Amino acid sequence: MATSPAYTPDALIAADIDAYLAQHQRKSLLRFITCGSVDDGKSTLIGRLLYDSKMIFEDQLAALESDSKRVGTQGQEIDFALLVDGLAAEREQGITIDVAYRFFATEKRKFIVADTPGHEQYTRNMVTGASTADLAVILIDARKGVLTQTRRHSYLAHLIGIRHIVLAVNKMDLVGYDQATFETIVADYATFAESIGIAGFTAIPLSGFKGDNIAAASENTPWYDGPALIEHLESVELDSETAAARPFRLPVQWVNRPDLDFRGFAGLIASGTIRPGDAVRVLPSGKTSRIARIVSMDGDLAEAVAGQSVTLTLTDEIDCSRGDVIAAADAPPQVADQFRATIVWMDGEPLLPGRAYWLKTGAGTVSATVQPPRHAIDVNTLAELSVKTLSLNDIGVADVFTDRSIAFEPYADNRDLGGFILIDKITNATVAAGMIDYCLRRSQNVHWQSIDITREAHAAQKNQSPRVLWFTGLSGSGKSTIANLVEKKLHALGKHSFLLDGDNVRHGLNRDLGFTDADRVENVRRVGEVAKLMADAGLIVLTAFISPFRAERDLARSMLPTGEFVEVFVDTPLAVAEARDVKGLYAKARSGALANFTGIDSPYEPPLSPEIHVDTTRETPEAAAERIVEHVLGTWAPVL
Numbered sequence: 303m304a305t306s307p308a309y310t311p312d313a314l315i316a317a318d319i320d321a322y323l324a325q326h327q328r329k330s331l332l333r334f335i336t337c338g339s340v341d342d343g344k345s346t347l348i349g350r351l352l353y354d355s356k357m358i359f360e361d362q363l364a365a366l367e368s369d370s371k372r373v374g375t376q377g378q379e380i381d382f383a384l385l386v387d388g389l390a391a392e393r394e395q396g397i398t399i400d401v402a403y404r405f406f407a408t409e410k411r412k413f414i415v416a417d418t419p420g421h422e423q424y425t426r427n428m429v430t431g432a433s434t435a436d437l438a439v440i441l442i443d444a445r446k447g448v449l450t451q452t453r454r455h456s457y458l459a460h461l462i463g464i465r466h467i468v469l470a471v472n473k474m475d476l477v478g479y480d481q482a483t484f485e486t487i488v489a490d491y492a493t494f495a496e497s498i499g500i501a502g503f504t505a506i507p508l509s510g511f512k513g514d515n516i517a518a519a520s521e522n523t524p525w526y527d528g529p530a531l532i533e534h535l536e537s538v539e540l541d542s543e544t545a546a547a548r549p550f551r552l553p554v555q556w557v558n559r560p561d562l563d564f565r566g567f568a569g570l571i572a573s574g575t576i577r578p579g580d581a582v583r584v585l586p587s588g589k590t591s592r593i594a595r596i597v598s599m600d601g602d603l604a605e606a607v608a609g610q611s612v613t614l615t616l617t618d619e620i621d622c623s624r625g626d627v628i629a630a631a632d633a634p635p636q637v638a639d640q641f642r643a644t645i646v647w648m649d650g651e652p653l654l655p656g657r658a659y660w661l662k663t664g665a666g667t668v669s670a671t672v673q674p675p676r677h678a679i680d681v682n683t684l685a686e687l688s689v690k691t692l693s694l695n696d697i698g699v700a701d702v703f704t705d706r707s708i709a710f711e712p713y714a715d716n717r718d719l720g721g722f723i724l725i726d727k728i729t730n731a732t733v734a735a736g737m738i739d740y741c742l743r744r745s746q747n748v749h750w751q752s753i754d755i756t757r758e759a760h761a762a763q764k765n766q767s768p769r770v771l772w773f774t775g776l777s778g779s780g781k782s783t784i785a786n787l788v789e790k791k792l793h794a795l796g797k798h799s800f801l802l803d804g805d806n807v808r809h810g811l812n813r814d815l816g817f818t819d820a821d822r823v824e825n826v827r828r829v830g831e832v833a834k835l836m837a838d839a840g841l842i843v844l845t846a847f848i849s850p851f852r853a854e855r856d857l858a859r860s861m862l863p864t865g866e867f868v869e870v871f872v873d874t875p876l877a878v879a880e881a882r883d884v885k886g887l888y889a890k891a892r893s894g895a896l897a898n899f900t901g902i903d904s905p906y907e908p909p910l911s912p913e914i915h916v917d918t919t920r921e922t923p924e925a926a927a928e929r930i931v932e933h934v935l936g937t938w939a940p941v942l
Contacts, residue, residue, distance in 0.1 A: 334436060338443075343473060347470065351532070402417040403416050426648040426694070429462060454682055467495070469504065472510055516532060518533075545574070551630075551635065552572065566595075574630060576605070577605050591616040614628060638742070645699070657672075658857040661725075664718055668705055678698040721735070768838075770834075770862060772868065772869050774870070774909065780923055784916065791931045798842065817899070850907060873915060
């Protein structure tokens, strides 16, 4: 195997690396992805781009030659795919699994390319690679034409907001560079692209292995008069260039306060242009001011545009924090707390509608709940499917409610203000990526009605402090028994209370819910909302529910003022609870007649630090009830 004698890396790299880096610093940067069906030649194409742009060092080239002999798939020729397929599993199988990022540059522009996997099971990896891309290269094997995965990746690229699509009809050398084959594939793809809203694309016939139409026009395709791939990549318009023409937006990443005399708001300009003296509005508060200075590492600037990281100072002392958005005063983004969004689920555990997740958009983080999906999308057929949840790699449309208003723009208009991720509050794992489609009209039309009789007035009338006593524990632990005793004692003392029992609530308010994890989450959410309303009325509310998940108990706690939520852990070993089995539920669960039963085939997450811990193996229900009442009255012990 011999390498081309014409191949020589840029001599400036070895002579003066600082000069080489300075030369590239002034070039614009294009991020793009390659995607397509399995074995369409994505990794080979990227390897060829690196080779033709002189981005391979001598030791890398020597290693490539050696690896090509040992594990290559091109006989005695260089296997360019090995430059990108870095995982051992990828090299063994000849496929791409993880997203591989590579940098290369030409005389006109520098590039970061993401080689994304083609398998359906790695959809989340492809979405990750596409999230920052300006352009997508959709590869098609000229022998196979448009396939299901071609359609799926095109749909995902369009969904993620990639405006520039290159249809790279690869392996033209294996069909004899036949023009008719190329034109048939382009016509088929054009029909599909129009159906999903892709306005236009650039089709290029090429061979990643042979190098046809990669760096220069190929003599093997005299019938093609369009640009070579690199030529097109060098000339395509960047998203950052169009962003400068849109209204000004800067999500605040950091409040810079080095001393008492300086207070600046640092961030990356997402869109627009800003100058000292410009009127701005801080969202979601809506406060207005003007730009006093634009501060950068190189000193104060007279102007800053999209893509620059700057620190802004304002002429007025107004509240502005991390996660807020500084925007043009006369063209601000929308503010809302309810959205219709498209969600890509990326976690092995399915979505639990109603559960509270962290929603991170830009630099801001809020608590959010996802409602039951309106539908999921079959990315192979584009059919809308009726589903109750979303699982790994699923894409669906759902309503998202946040605990406070955030500034946003539809994802189609602004990726920075329209994109978000969901984070599990317990594991801190990123479970989903989302794109805001629009705000729900009711979020703009529904407002809190001001009322004269406050929750404090209700409590004062009853001469008591509102509480929510949240009893949690396994089925058969004694929650309802103890809660009932507590209410009897409170009633005897003249206290105003109400007991919400799990079984009783399921006869009415929650009669439509089953016992899946998702239904249990919604069950607890509804009870939490009702308990909050009762506490607002000044009542002492007792709830007796298994409520197996910490996240939902924490959500109920967050609805109330500090100190009003009292978690009572009725701690009974599973064996003891099962031995009681008054209702015969454990026996049914053990026999398989009752599915999703907590403690048997559905988990219970015990409280980590409850306000009251009742060990039923050491304390009688009567004694526990007395101690809980003492807590309500202000003299109590947290544990026996």
